[in-house]
Amino acid sequence: MSASIVTEGRAAGAIDPARAVTKRRRAEIGGPLTVLAPYLQAAPLFLILLAFLVVPIATIVMVSFWDYDSVMIYPDFVTFNYGEVFGSWVTWRTYLNTFKFTVIVWALTVTIGFWVAYFLAFHVRSAAVQMILFIVCTIPFLTSNIIRMISWIPFLGRNGIINSALVGAGIIEQPLEFLLFSDFAVVLAMVHLYTLFMVVPIFNTMMRIDRALIEAARDAGASGWQIITNVIIPLAKPGIAIGSIFVVTLVMGDFTTVRFMSGGQSASVGLLMANQMSLLQYPAAAANAVVLLAIVLLVVGGIMRIVNIRQEL
Amino acid sequence: MQGEKRGLSFWILAGFFGLFVLFLYGPLSAIFILSFQGPGGGLTFPMQGASLNWFRELFVAQAVGDLGGSFGRSITLGLMVMAVTVLVSLLAGLAFRRPFWGSAFLFYLTVASLIVPSILMSLGIGLMFNVMGIRAAWWSSAFAAHLTWTLPFGLLIMFAVFNRFNRSYEEAARDLGATPWQTFRYVVLPLVLPSLIGVGLFGFSLSYDEFARTLMTAGSFNTLPLEIYGMTTNVTSPILYALGTLTTVFSLLIVLGALFAIGAVRRRRSRGLLPGG
Numbered sequence: 366m367s368a369s370i371v372t373e374g375r376a377a378g379a380i381d382p383a384r385a386v387t388k389r390r391r392a393e394i395g396g397p398l399t400v401l402a403p404y405l406q407a408a409p410l411f412l413i414l415l416a417f418l419v420v421p422i423a424t425i426v427m428v429s430f431w432d433y434d435s436v437m438i439y440p441d442f443v444t445f446n447y448g449e450v451f452g453s454w455v456t457w458r459t460y461l462n463t464f465k466f467t468v469i470v471w472a473l474t475v476t477i478g479f480w481v482a483y484f485l486a487f488h489v490r491s492a493a494v495q496m497i498l499f500i501v502c503t504i505p506f507l508t509s510n511i512i513r514m515i516s517w518i519p520f521l522g523r524n525g526i527i528n529s530a531l532v533g534a535g536i537i538e539q540p541l542e543f544l545l546f547s548d549f550a551v552v553l554a555m556v557h558l559y560t561l562f563m564v565v566p567i568f569n570t571m572m573r574i575d576r577a578l579i580e581a582a583r584d585a586g587a588s589g590w591q592i593i594t595n596v597i598i599p600l601a602k603p604g605i606a607i608g609s610i611f612v613v614t615l616v617m618g619d620f621t622t623v624r625f626m627s628g629g630q631s632a633s634v635g636l637l638m639a640n641q642m643s644l645l646q647y648p649a650a651a652a653n654a655v656v657l658l659a660i661v662l663l664v665v666g667g668i669m670r671i672v673n674i675r676q677e678l
Numbered sequence: 679m680q681g682e683k684r685g686l687s688f689w690i691l692a693g694f695f696g697l698f699v700l701f702l703y704g705p706l707s708a709i710f711i712l713s714f715q716g717p718g719g720g721l722t723f724p725m726q727g728a729s730l731n732w733f734r735e736l737f738v739a740q741a742v743g744d745l746g747g748s749f750g751r752s753i754t755l756g757l758m759v760m761a762v763t764v765l766v767s768l769l770a771g772l773a774f775r776r777p778f779w780g781s782a783f784l785f786y787l788t789v790a791s792l793i794v795p796s797i798l799m800s801l802g803i804g805l806m807f808n809v810m811g812i813r814a815a816w817w818s819s820a821f822a823a824h825l826t827w828t829l830p831f832g833l834l835i836m837f838a839v840f841n842r843f844n845r846s847y848e849e850a851a852r853d854l855g856a857t858p859w860q861t862f863r864y865v866v867l868p869l870v871l872p873s874l875i876g877v878g879l880f881g882f883s884l885s886y887d888e889f890a891r892t893l894m895t896a897g898s899f900n901t902l903p904l905e906i907y908g909m910t911t912n913v914t915s916p917i918l919y920a921l922g923t924l925t926t927v928f929s930l931l932i933v934l935g936a937l938f939a940i941g942a943v944r945r946r947r948s949r950g951l952l953p954g955g
Contacts, residue, residue, distance in 0.1 A: 504933070
């Protein structure tokens with residue numbers, strides 16, 4: 366079903382003569398291979414996802430009911446691991462902290478991402494300049510996340526550029542301590558790492574908006590702001606939704622940024638899992654993984670209910 | 679909007695965009711500059727002279743671990759992931775052009791693969807190998823973990839490509855008596871080739887930089903991101919920056935190479951050696 370939506374999304378509602386002809390001809394010459402073709406073509410993807418997505422998640426669910434001690438994990442059926450997740454004030458706080466990061470980073474990336482994409486899509490007139498500026502935005506994405514986190518040290522450190530400048534200018538007497546190894550640093554680094562995931566899909570949907578609609582709105586007397594709120598934002602919604610899905614899942618599962626930029630002073634569910642894994646407490650990590658996965662699926666399901674992202678594809 | 683005078687809003691937005699680019703590149707350029715610190719320099723400004731000292735350290739000092747080996751493993755793994763991603767995404771992209779039973783399920787499965795947090799995939803695949811009694815290794819379990827990340831991107835790109843694909847070229851080929859294989863080989867494949875290079879580039883760089891999905895799946899040998907992560911916890915000299923500069927330059931070279939390849943395909947096409955364009 367989604368195949369027809371996926372491949373015909375753009376032509377939906379319109380009669381596509383080429384397709385009709387293709388279908389008729391295929392019916393004439395179609396042997397068994399033609400019918401089987403899509404299954405054979407889709408099989409590698411399906412088998413890979415089955416073996417390395419479905420089975421591993423089933424393994425996580427299974428192991429989340431297993432028992433463990435400091436050296437081994439044992440096949441069993443105990444609900445102890447979930448009791449640990451829901452019964453401890455520390456894990457509740459960790460989950461709340463993860464939500465806090467998610468909401469703040471989402472709000473910042475969607476705001477920055479929207480205006481950057483809007484500028485690129487509607488204010489840059491030459492297609493060549495548009496492409497160059499777009500590539501300029503994507504290049505830092507090709508550098509490893511960890512390197513990009515390290516790159517904040519010369520700026521935010523105790524003797525970093527910002528502190529030196531502020532102290533030098535006489536604005537403050539002591540270097541600010543909250544810049545590096547703090548929640549502030551975590552949010553800053555996440556915005557730095559993930560805004561691109563917002564820019565690309567929003568830019569993509571904006572480029573598909575029929576420019577005649579904007580002309581029409583303008584001719585009907587709409588102000589620039591009215592065009593943005595009544596025409597562009599509703600039409601860019603699928604891109605905003607896809608970007609939000611990316612950012613929300615990335616932030617919720619993040620542990621490197623939280624560990625590195627908070628200097629171990631803040632926590633997230635991902636970090637909690639990583640710590641449990643390093644202590645070989647796999648069943649405990651698995652229980653957290655199941656809860657995290659359930660939350661991520663709920664959030665993504667919610668976003669997909671508001672906006673039909675399949676239309677976008 | 680053509681020919682209009684640029685108003686205040688343009689300049690405000692242009693300024694905002696400029697700040698955004700500065701935000702993206704500022705920190706990176708700082709470590710780029712600082713990697714040329716003199717031997718006495720530290721992790722922050724000011725520069726204590728300029729030298730190639732930290733790049734030399736990177737190649738000389740064995741204390742920082744197995745950089746050469748991990749770099750080689752990351753490249754090999756990236757190339758393996760790239761090849762499989764291109765092939766499997768192309769095939770699946772072709773499959774989705776026609777309705778088939780279960781396509782909705784496969785579509786949601788692919789989306790699920792994209793949204794499951796990386797650390798979770800790492801744990802899942804690590805546990806699966808553990809439970810089955812198979813030793814995890816960078817070329818088996820980490821390879822599988824990377825594919826769950828690169829294949830959804832590859833498929834989404836193929837969707838975008840085939841949505842804009844003009845089917846009349848295929849019709850024309852068929853009317854001229856081409857077999858399905860000939861139609862694919864001489865019409866479809868050349869037309870989607872630039873996008874396939876893009877898929878390959880995406881697959882390679884996603885795999886080359888992937889840390890979280892490799893954490894539990896790499897087995898006893900590190901890939902480069904794991905090695906870099908290890909360094910961040912015990913190395914406090916600009917040698918880190920030198921490594922950052924080198925890997926960034928390497929990524930840039932890969933992108934330039936891919937852009938050059940796409941350009942070359944386009945040029946060949948415009949000379950009339952290939953259809954379309």
